[in-house]
Amino acid sequence: ATSITMLRIWGTAAAVGLSAGVWSWAPSKAEGGPATSKSVYKDTNAVPRTQEGKVLHVDVGPQEVAPRIVTVGAASRARLLAGHFDGVNGQDPQRVPGVLYHESSRGFTTYTGTVDGVPLSVIAIGMGMPMMDFMIREIRSIVEGPMIMVRYGTCGGLQEQVPEGTVVVAALGSVSVTRNPDSFAPASIGLPSPSPYNISGVAPADVLLSNAVGxxxxxxxxxxVGVQTMFGMNVTADSFYGSQARKDPNFDDRGDGLLESLLSRYPGLMTMEMETFQLFDLARSATQPIKAAAAAIVVANRPTGAIMDGITLKSVESLGGKAIMKAVAHHPLD
Structure with a gap:
């Protein structure tokens, strides 16, 4: 039996560290066979690498990702955006020479190609701050020099004047809301009863990059498509349920009044999702520059309950993704 794997055909190195060659497909022997004495990975107290020198979870190496990155949640959205790379022209980006495609066993999907001749990667991470953390830290460890990272995702709208279908750029930054486990501990164990949710301060976006994306x-x-783009602030939750004040009778989430508290503290909040704060927080903490921005499609308006239709969503995903890729490709790294 055989499985499909990617082989790199190297050419002259480009200035950003990517090969000017192409990637092609070739069959390889199926995984399996006798165990070896090699360790599962190395550098367990740093950023772990496989024996092949790839980062452990995203599973790509230094020559397989660009310093300009658009990150999304769904693998299907990454594939849609990769369709806008140079030379794809309506083909399946997974089969186009010159486009790298790789799915890791941990749920990360990476495409690397060019936009107007500029190397760019699209990486799908799934959902949540931990997955964003994996991606940023592991990719930062294998890319030298300044980077750009822009998230393009979906979200809930927190204000009536931000209707479903709107795209909001988080130019005013992002805050986080996280569940406080100590609040749910039984009083009998002697712990105080703090607020059930912690709300952070603001992690800033890169203003110039946000303006260019917007x-x-x-x-x-x-x-x-006649869709409006707005600028505002984002809140990132550590759950789709409790920390976003959804009603679930199976759990004591104590979310009543949470959205109102968030809006009272930060009146500029427009969107709620699960990833952007981690991107902005790590970008400001990075020891090598990372310019970060984020935009999200309002799929549902929380105050009104209105939900976007699927056909329009697909169009906005594709067209908006293409616009962001263009902005990222033409924005200076430093």
Whole structure:
């Protein structure tokens, strides 16, 4: 039996550290066979690498990812965006020479190609702050020099004047809301009863990058599908349920009044999702520069309960993704 794997055909190295060659497909022997004496991975107290020198979870090496990254949640959205790489022209990006494609066993999907000749990677991470943390730290460890990372995802809208279908750029930064386990501990164990949710301060976005992303989105989406682009603040939750004040009779989540508390503290909040704060927080903590921005499609408006239709969502995913890729490709790294 055989499985499909990617082989790299190297050419002259590009300035950003990516090969100017192409990637091609070739069959390899199926995984399995006798065990070896090699360790599972190395550098357990740093950023672990496989024996092949790839980061452990995203499973890519230094020559397989660009310093400009658009990150999404769903693998299907990453594939959609990869369709906008140079030379794809309506083909399956997973089968186009010149586009790297890899799925890791931990749920990360990576495509690397070019946009207007500029190397760029699209990486799907799944959901949540831990997955964003894995991606940023592991990719940062194998890319030298300044980087750009932009998230393009979906979210809930927190204000009536931010209707479903709107795309919001988190130019005013992001805060986090996380469940406080001590609040749910029985009083009999002697712990105080603090607030059930912790709300952080603001992690900033890169203003110039956010403006560039917003300008490209606004121009493209208004012209092509009549969709509005807005600028505001984001809140990132550590759960889709309790920390976003959804009602679940199976659990004591104590979420009543949580959204109101968030909006009272941060009146500029427009969107709620599960990843952006981690991106912004790590970008400001990085020892090598990372310019970070984020935009999200309002799939559902929480105050009104209105939900976006699937056909429009698909169009906004594709057109908005193309606009962001263009903005990222043409924005200076330093």
């Amino acid at each position: 300008a490209e989105l606004s121009s493209t989406l208004k012209r092509e």
